[in-house]
Amino acid sequence: MLRSLNENILSNLLYYITKENNSPESLRKILNSHSEVQFVSLAGVDLGGQDTDERIPIDLFIEDIEQFLESGIQTDGSSVYLPGIATLNDAKVMIIPDKDVNWYVDYNFDNVNPGDSKPVGTLRIPCFLIHGNRNVGSRSILKNAISNLKSEVLNVLSKNDHTLEEIGVGSFDEINELVLTSATELEFWVNTPDDIIDEEQLSISQNLKEQYWKRTQGVVRTAMEKSIWLMGLYGFEPEMGHKEVGGVRHSIGVDREGHFMEQLEIDWKYSTALQAADNELFIKNLITDVFNVYGLEVTFNAKPIEGVAGSGEHTHIGVAAKLKSGRFVNLFSPKDMKSEYMTSIAYGSLMGILKNYEVINPFVTASNDALNRLKPGFEAPVCVVTSLGKSKDEPSRNRSILIGLIKDFENPLATRFELRAPNPHSNTYLLLAACYQAMVDGMNAVFAQKRSMKELEDELSKKYGEEGFYLETFREYRSEEDVFEYYSDEERSKLFGNPPRTVLENIKSCKSSIDKKEVLLKNDIFTEDTVNSYRATILQRWINELMGRIIPRNMEIVRECKKIPVTDDISDLDVVMWNKINGMRWFLMKDSMDKSSMFTRIKNALESKDYNLASDLQIEMTSKMSELKKLYSVYKKNQF
Structure with missing residues (x-):
């Protein structure tokens, strides 16, 4: 059990293998020196966001490691859900290891080897799903979307010298590579099993602000601290753990030590896009395991309790260039941070997401539970609208909008977009891929028009009924007001569009918004087959x-x-x-x-x-x- 394991033992376990060390020679050396790793699991992610998990004995893996790395393993399709793709009469799916990301060891703290007192570990290797020589899984789609966005951005930079001036780079030849970064913020509810939910008391506690960032107590505190400590050992670089807005006060029961019902948030450092999605998937399992060890249940549902704040997973999107000198430059940050809100590339990217959100939203909000969270009054977005800040020298912290520009004048590398609609069950791979495709669409429109920064700001700030060169005439896309309080329901619907009320209404946009769906399909990042399979899922x-x-x-x-x-x-x-x-x-x-x-x-x-x-x-x-x-x-x- 994790509670009784010696921390010296835990500190000396193998937690991850970097992509630089996944050659057959390095792997054999590492795994042979860590007997606690007894299994390997090849983890592919289907279009529904479900990952595969199997147990391959480590000896078998080491013996034939070259074959595993090159060809992976085969499934008959029953372990992944790909409707319309992996059918009963054509079910073969290959699970192929991804050698360009870090791999992590998943420990079973309930299964401790009595010989060395170490928990049994399984090396989880993120994988691609291949069907009929086609990449069909979530990870493949994101990888291809990353490549496409990088290619399009480099094309823009090579042909538009003013974009280099905006970010403070002398020439295109100084750029070595592009880096797409992302990060998520994980909120979740935790409680002792079989607690009776008192919705009214939870709502009252929320209104009284009794929980938000307050001191955690007892076993909840221990489980959160242990989770953060372990995340550090895994190299995730945790940044903060705290209580969120939801919950009721800790109390002592008559026939047990105590009971809890609290909402928590744990954050960690950003990473490259594909690695960030992999990390999130692993960390959710890690948190669940740790809290379960301490007798606590965890739910990542978006809206587990009606009338009380739900759990979001704000997703951050950034684009940077690594120069040949080794210096990083944020492509969203203007050279003078207080003279402009952002760069031309950032304007195009943000407008692309806003205009095409109808076909992004199905990948963000894909369940009844997720839609229940998106209600006015709980700091969850209901409108397709952005905020840049009331002035160029005043960063926005408008929490009522869908996607915002986040800036830190002291740290230009921190400039990014924060998409506030995702929840812990959103498929981060596909929502990032859809956002990247929309960003390409917006950038291409901006640079085809050769617009000035003032014109780009005016376009994003256009009023209802004004014709723009890219954004829709009868819509608005920017507000610096609290959209829940400043506008009536009728005004919000008129200016920002009607949000979907059911899952069906949401996924119908993938079929009805033909022009916008083409944005997803450009360069075969998404295909008709994958979009239809996702809709069917x-x-x-x-x-x-x-x-x-x-x-x-x-x-x-x-x-x-x-x-x-x-x-x-x-x-x-x-x-x-x-x-x-x-x-x-x-x-x-x-x-x-x-x-x-x-x-x-x-x-x-x-x-x-x-x-x-x-x-x-x-x-x-x-x-x-x-x-x-x-x-x-x-x-x-x-x-x-």
């Missing part, structure tokens, strides 16, 4: 969630809304409220000979593949369930 997940989780959970809530036994203290208000509540219960759940309930109608629509109807009914069901819970809460409070 998310559609099936939506159907299964509705049928197997959401409706059954709502049925339990309806059953729990019971009439309070009649007493002499009943009032006329009690009678009126119960009649209203019971009417809603019947509407939602009770079938009759001539009329189907809401739940049955949704099931019938899904079974008959009338997904548009099911989506509309889901919106109505969600509204009715929220109203029912509020009414029943008021009804109970009126009882002695």
